[in-house]
Amino acid sequence: MPQANKHMKHIEVPGTRQFANRVDEFPDAVDLTLGQSDFSTPESVKEAAIEAIKNKEMRYSHNTGLLELREVISSYYKEKYGGEYDPHGEVLVTVGGSEGIDAILRAILDPGDEVLVPAPTYLGYEPIIELSGGVTKFIDTTKDGYIATPEAIEANITKRTKAVILNYPTNPTGVTYTKEQVDRLAEMFKQHDIFVITDEIYAENTLEGEHASMAAYPDIKDRVLVVNGLSKSHAMTGWRIGYVVGHRDIMEEVITVHLYNTICAAIPSQYAAIEALRNQRHVPAEMNEAYIRRRDYIYGRLVDMGLEVSKPTGAFYIFPSVSKYDEDSFRFATDLLETVQLAVVPGRSFSEFGEGHIRLSFACSMEELTEAADRLEKYIKMREAR
Template sequence: MIETSHYLSSSVKDLKPSGIRKFFDLAAGMEGVISLGVGEPDFVTSWNIREACILSLEQGYTSYTANAGLLELRREISAYLQETTTVQYDPETELLVTVGASQALDLALRAIINPGDEVIVIEPSFVSYAALVSLAGGVPVPIHTKGEMEFKLQPDELEEAITNKTKAIILCSPNNPTGTLLNKEELTKIASIIEKYDLLVISDEIYAELTYDEAYSSFVSIEGMADRTLLISGFSKGFAMTGWRLGYVAARPEFLSAMLKIHQYSMMCAPTMAQYAAIEAMKNGKEDVLHMKKSYKQRRNLFVSALNDIGLTCHVPGGAFYAFPSIQSTNLTSEEFAEQLLKEEKVAVVPGSVFGESGEGYVRCSYASSLDQLQEALKRMQRFVQSRS
């Protein structure tokens, strides 16, 4: 038996496993658990989208597509982005279909990072951001946002974090895990700093379809930002297509060409059948998105109001399907809260600490569950909190 550890990449050995996975695994071994931890819609992909996939199989469309994806799909994405962001992307040179938004993010980072480049990550943040920066050879630089400011990035905080090694910043609005939405005025202030320091932006807009109280503003719609932004999105959240693993990246040709080279060697192309399904989603899936959005807003209003009544202070998230309540009144750490709530009341939430240092004292709760499940979870959470008072 050989000693395998010294053969492993040091960057991988130093990488921490996903903190979200730990609680999924704990919950999976228990009966009667209500999971508020899963970051995916509880809706099944619309039938017309599934039917388009089945038809593609029946017609024998099972070969590779072009590396960049089906041109018809890229044209549909281009038209969709022009409608939603006002920016026109050339479907032949500025759009790449990927295996989920996660692959798009990985490609974007690997395409721009040189060893030692710093990339600013706004915390609390999705767990993969800092990890993917590190795997690409970069240095993640966190900015710790504050709950009392609804976890919104403040321009002075951004400017303080920039050094002569800063290459880019990762933005996510609406945010995972906080649900925080940045409006156009707030994005414009950030954009002025981006331009001042000549930085790039990776804008994760996977939750763009799910905003509730005000219109969504894409970072690329801010004047001058489309040229220095790599826009990441996909079909998982808004179109309830998580398992289809289909995303895309939109960027100017030089960036897109660099990402395409990596994609050619590492992935070849996104799944063909999923691409045909996505064409149908782009053409005829928007009404279903609105239906889901209406349902999520109803659940958000009920859930967040009840959390505040329980004593778990929570701002009203402007988008996505997450609430990020404070659990500081219980005098438990976020991990203690999540573990004890799961064991005692069989409700699974994700400790805020897995999303970065500024997530400590909070937990992430997904309200992408039925109203009945949410109401039962709230009863259990209230009982748990009262037992600690």
């Protein structure tokens, strides 16, 4: 029988999905596994897509996306994050942030190239690195408050290092980086000829302070590739619109991969994205008000339960340690689901450095969050009584 790509043997269905799928077996379950907002896409964004379907050509756009959208992204990046990107050749509209990550990795990696990934980490990078023939090198951030320090990254750079992938605000830990931390990283990257892939998809979900983007450092523009998108900022996961901005030399290669892979992102979604980034820039801040209330609530409950946990400064995840009950986070999460019907993601899904933790998403209603906290508390009391 013909065989699949040999890397496929090591690539599993992500832990987030595995648990979300199991939730269906428990009709009464409270589900805190998935990483998407419970808000709806803004009405005017939906209207913009409907309007476009009725009145605009539904043909392929330019491979890099509709010029109008690229111009909006370019001005948004300049105004919001201080990054200068030419809509002609430095902005690429992708099918979600995911396709951007895929196109970048395939455009830059040769077999054997190493990619440094601070961990615990989002689980979408490693499989694409492996499929591109690259080698993933996780960097342990657990002793540094889940922040990748310049020292830790530098200590892992070898002749084979091709890139580092930053992600902040961070999935799954909910931490984000201060301007000072980003400044120090940017300073260090000047000394090294490696690509800096910076997944800033949760930039708008910054819950403390301002997001400092890697796009804001002209000295290292030639090596920085920023991934962003509308999925999290405007509750638009199903629309599948992301984008990559970067220096035109490397963007040319990224655009070529994208062109062969997808031709262009869906046109109705591109029109929706224009409306979101042009007229609905206030929306993320409104959602953040709710996320902050929920964060404060769930953080307080977890602390009261005696769990070791840090207060999230970004994204909509909280990542308590459960190692005093079970070192094996898969076993803990499975038992939690089966005993009190609460679905969370085991920390090990986010690399070995997430072991001993669970990820709870607070992109859900306050009622669900309250019920989830009650169930977790009940479960913990049961464990203590065992």
